[in-house]
Amino acid sequence: MQQSLNTTLLIIGGGPGGYVAAIRAGQLGISTILVEGQALGGTCLNIGCIPSKALIHVAEQFQQTRHHSQGSALGISVAAPTLDIGKSVEWKDGIVDRLTTGVAALLKKHKVQVIRGWAKVIDGKTVEIEGADTRIQCEHLLLATGSKSVNLPMLPIGGPIISSTEALAPKALPKRLIVVGGGYIGLELGIAYRKLGAEVSVVEAQERILPAYDAELTQPVLESVKQLGIKLYLKHSVEGFDAGSNSLQVRDPNGDSLQLETDQVLVAVGRKPNTQGWNLEALNLDMNGSAIRIDQRCQTSMRNVWAIGDLAGEPMLAHRAMAQGEMVAELIAGQHREFNPTAIAAVCFTDPELVVVGKTPDEAKAAGLDCIVSSFPFAANGRAMTLESKSGFVRVVARRDNHLIVGWQAVGVGVSELSTAFGQSLEMGARLEDIAGTIHAHPTLGEAVQEAALRALGHALHL
DSSP, rough: OOOOEEEEEEEOSHHHHHOOOOOOOOHHTEEEEEEEESSTTTTHHHSHHHHHHHHHHHHHHHHHHHHTHHHHHHHTOOOOOOOOOOHHHHHHHHHHHHHHHHHHHHHHHHHHHEESEEEEEEETEEEEEEETEEEEEEEEEEEEEEEEOOTTBBOOOOTTEEEHHHHHOOOOOOOOEEEOOSSSHHHHHHHHHHHHOOOEEEEESSSSSTSSSOOOHHHHHHHHHTTTTTTETTTTTEEEEEETEEEEEEOOOOOEEEEEEEEEEOOOOOOOEEETTTTTTGOOOOEEETTTTOOOOOSSSSSTTEGGGGGGSSSOOOHHHHHHHHHHHHHHHTTOOOOSSSSOOEEOOSSSSEEHHHHHHHHHHHHHEEEEEEEEEGGGGGHHHHHHHHEEEEEEEEETTTTTTEEEEEEEEEGGGGGGHHHHHHHOOOHHHHHHTTTOSSSTTTTTHHHHHHTTTOOOOOO
């Protein structure tokens, strides 16, 4: 017999957006049910952000050890290292397991009922759970189903053709890997696999890698990619895969066909909102392309039906989903909130790392702003030198009339950690003088942030 449940808030999807919304709702005393068909933590914790950073760390450590086996400038020498990828994957899985177990414990602590199963929407107040024989009535329905990898019809996933999910749980490393897609997912994994010893090629339809970012910012990444020996096929389109010869068929800019032999092909051409398979059509919501249209409070076109995270389109970032989830819970509790962050940091964990917060010089220009743009190179930063990482820079974009900072960008080793300072300065409405006048600890990479502001004011100290 079908079980019937009633709740104030029903959340479909236990990824970063869904589970944070559930925890906050629990804290606020809202009766909440969370439905998840796979593992808590969603793509981010299980097959995305966390496992990819773990694999990137393994690759970096392995490459460093290999570098020392050839005798390094630091005077360290070791025997040539070997890699047990099974053990590496086990370590990565241990981290994922600790985090997902932690999420489950937090949900339990805040009295959120978690139901394992696949949701099927009946209407804006009713959801059935397939596999749990349960029907749930709710006052508020929060849709947080995330996104999934975009597949290419000419490269169906299976056998030698893999998605990022398989790439993050290798049973063995391929000798040769071709990455289709030169965006952040393809490059993060391509660089990691190269450091782990695979021969890597990247096929990208646009004229440069990381086409979503400006050329000046991506130049140090391009240099690093070439130095690592990754082959780039830019302005090349994919035509298909020939299983007989194990080769990817691509077309070059002149229209000629090439056969690229390989052991595996990683398809990393982006992600799309996960709108299929749970009867979303029943709600007939207003859409924004393939995403659900939402307002500044994450409300959809149907009253008391909310949507957050990747399901609501770009930017598809876990930290955006988390902030939206927290806000929706507070709105349901009767608080007054709007989702209007000054900026949301985007971080690429390539080598070197890349961070964009707020407006780039081109975006500021397009918005009709007259801006000062100033960079400070890590080559002039003492801490970067001691980390053997002198490539890259910090760049600030500020209005010429009142020096209000509208954007920060950085490329270099470890700059992902500067994203917090960048975000805070924009949210707090900092001006160049505020950053230039703040004493930054020495020696740190963060000094380059202060120096960029000083240089914008015309008096960098270390340049």
